[in-house]
Amino acid sequence: MARKCLLVKSFIKKPKYSTRNKSRCPLCGRPRGYIRQFGMCRICFREKALRGEIPGVRKASW
Known part of the structure; x- marks a missing residue:
């Protein structure tokens, strides 16, 4: 509840x-x-990103 309160206040x-x-x-x-x-x-x-909901982002591997 406190987090929601801070979120509302900040906006x-x-x-x-x-x-x-x-x-x-x-x-x-x-x-x-x-x-x-x-x-x-x-x-x-x-x-x-792991669910693939952000286009152009993939897990790094090298």
């Missing part, structure tokens, strides 16, 4: 200074591990 209320703006994952609300290019956290990114 509604604008911070006093722009540097205080914290990116959050729109799927789970996680504030850390956010990947800007894909707009989600690393955990959600990994799950979606």
Whole structure:
């Protein structure tokens, strides 16, 4: 419940200074591990990439 509350607050209320703006994952609300290019956290990114829901992303092998 606390996580949902923070998620709602972060989308509604604008911070006093722009540097205080914290990116959050729109799927789970996680504030850390956010990947800007894909707009989600690393955990959600990994799950979606493994399911093949993100075009052009595949598991690395070398």
